[in-house]
Amino acid sequence: QGSTVRVGNERFIARESDLSSLESLETPGKTRLLVSQDNILVGVLAAADTMRPEVPEALGALKGLGIEQVMLLTGDNQETANALGAQLKIPYRANMLPEDKIKIVEEYQSKGHYVVMVGDGVNDAPALAKADVGIAMGVAGSDIAIETAHIALMREDWSLIPQLFEIAHRTMGVVKMNLAFTGVFNLLGITLAAFGILPPVLAAAAQSIPDIAILTNSSRLLNQ
Secondary structure (H helix, E strand, O other): OOOOEEEEOHHHHOOOOOOHHHHHOOOOOOEEEEEEEOOEEEEEEEEOOOOOOOHHHHHHHHHHOOOOOOOEEOOOOHHHHHHHHHHHOOOEEOOOOHHHHHHHHHHHHHOOOOOEEEEOOHHHHHHHHHOOEEEEEOOOOOHHHHHHOOEEEOOOOOOHHHHHHHHHHHHHHHHHHHHHHHHHHHHHHHHHHHOOOOOHHHHHHOOHHHHHHHHHHHHHHHHO
16 A cells, blocks of 8 residues: 655645654754655755855846845745845745745735746746746746746846846837837828928838838847
8 A cells, every 4th residue: 555755845744744853853044845654754854055156246236227126935944044035135935835926926016016036946937927027047947937937048147137137128228219210200201291392202212211220220239
């Protein structure tokens, strides 16, 4: 007869198992992964996260770009989250399940905020889909996270996140410039044609000018 083996964090395992024996086991600053067999705790794995060296600089760059708030949402335990939060100097939430992350996204969206979610695992996929912009860290990310996200980064490099915002800002600037130029050009052309100053043949030929100008202006993004 088979056994039921469950593997997960304390919140998940505690639904069916007695975890009182954990009180004597100290794993400060580490994430504990529990293993139960037939609702009996049989093993504990402890792992510590190492913060990537580029993360603090990336967070500083995001704040410099006007990002209102950056928050850490982690499935790790409170002690691990405390250690990471202290290093990063940002608000954080620990012991987060996928549905908890969705609630946080919805909470900020209900307040009128645009929410960007960055993640790389299966647990992040629902929140990536719910966010206004979901960004998956491509190389180390799971397939479901990459498929769910709006943007997939090909390198696991957090310095790419502020670069992504900078590209978005430049792109929006070019789009607004293109729209303004097209509107002014068309208004001028219609006015000249209406008063007979611009012959119909020249007016028709001039229609290609905005297209060329837009392509030329937009190509600047490739060189930045």
